Amino acid sequence: MTTGPGAGTTVELVKLTKAYGATVAVNAIDLRIAAGSYCCLLGPSGCGKTSTLRMIAGHEDVSTGDLLIGDRVVNDEPPAARGTAMMFQSYALFPHLDCVDNVAFSLKMKGVPVEERRRKAREMLDLVDMGKYAARLPAQLSGGQQQRVALARALITRPGVLLLDEPLSALDPFLRDRMREELKRLHRELGITFIHVTHSQTEAMALADLVVVMNQGRIEQAGPPRELFNRPHTAFVARFIGGHNVIRSADGLRAVRADRVQLGGGDLRTDGTVRALEYHGTSVHLSLDVAGADDFAVIVDEARFYDAPLAIGAPVQIGWNHADAHPLAS
Missing domain, CATH: 2.40.50.100 (RNA polymerase II/Efflux pump adaptor protein, barrel-sandwich hybrid domain)
Known part of the structure; x- marks a missing residue:
């Protein structure tokens, strides 16, 4: 339950299912993400992780099951009423707006006066170390800088849950490491719940306190990174997490x-x-x-x-x- 502006919120999935016609993308999964935790949904392409994130965001309808944010079932609530914010893989910045107006856009839609929303936008840009680029257009920024602006825009509404869809995939290895550090810092300072979709085992291990390994629409295993690495339950988890040999013997796998x-x-x-x-x-x-x-x-x-x-x-x-x-x- 949210305890104040920007406070972390619990997210619970109860037999959550997403079907596209005869294709089941997410198959009756159960998961509880504690308030203030950093959760990574990890798995190969097509495993259901992005569909799960989009259901939490309200960008995909729930086929069956329940989705709770805090103590409310939000299956039928629009994205803006859920207390969540989503940072898209493409960043989706408005090319004709400078950084301040990009970050302030959601407050503009809520009718916040111009000076107040621009002040709050500058505060958010400072938080992600982009204050000195406030007057620049997206085309004048590097990929890493655009990502920071997109992150500030997602955070300005003080969500209880921040949703991140493959946020580091477009960055070069050096920037990826820097942004991992930045995400950890922001998570620690803001105290909100982060839910982050990735196919990178390294990324999940470095960032999350809860890693959820998905395969063919189901959860194979969920737990702290060290637990998954040292005690994988299945051959799929052992292979996907990496660093393990799976051996067939008379005693089984x-x-x-x-x-x-x-x-x-x-x-x-x-x-x-x-x-x-x-x-x-x-x-x-x-x-x-x-x-x-x-x-x-x-x-x-x-x-x-x-x-x-x-x-x-x-x-x-x-x-x-x-x-x-x-x-x-x-």
Whole structure:
């Protein structure tokens, strides 16, 4: 429940479903997002994450189930009545308006007097470190600067929930890292609920306190990033989160982290052949052909690898400890 202007709001999905004709994009999902949390909806293209975000925003109708924001069922409420704001992937800035008027636009639509709305818009631009560009048009800004303006525009209504649709996907790697830091800072300072759609595991792990992994319209697993990484429930989560090997054995499927696999050591051992290797600075990543695994990766400390380097095609014995083999449900 909202506790004041800009305070975080709980979001709850109860058997929430979205169907487009015979195609079910979101299939009866249950999820509770605590007030003030940073939630990332994570998954491949077509998994249902964007449809879920758009239902929360009110840009898609709910087929069945309930959507609660705070203590209200908002299935039939228009976007403006939900206490949410959405930052679109395309930014959708008005090309003929300067930064101040872009940010102030929603307040203009609400009838806020010009001086008051422009003052509030400048405050928001300062918050995202764009105050000195207030008089510029969108075409005079870089992609990262346009994104900051779009973020300020979303925040000016003091929403209880900020919705972000792939907000970092158009940025180069350096800017992406900078904007991750900026989003974390704003989340911490504003205390509102962030719901962020991404297909990037790195992005979700770096930003969220709740990661929701989706697959084919369902939630495969939801929890804190460290829990998902260390205790994936399914082979899909283990593979999609990355850094894990999924191994078929007589005991069923198991996941072993690539950095827990040892060259020539461990309680459980098997043989493989080096298929590829990549130098990553502090580590070397090996791809192996191993019986019982579709893909097998090993991450080796740089100094240790180059003490006894391996070539592509070389045979290698690998192993891991019993405690590092995590059972998977499927």
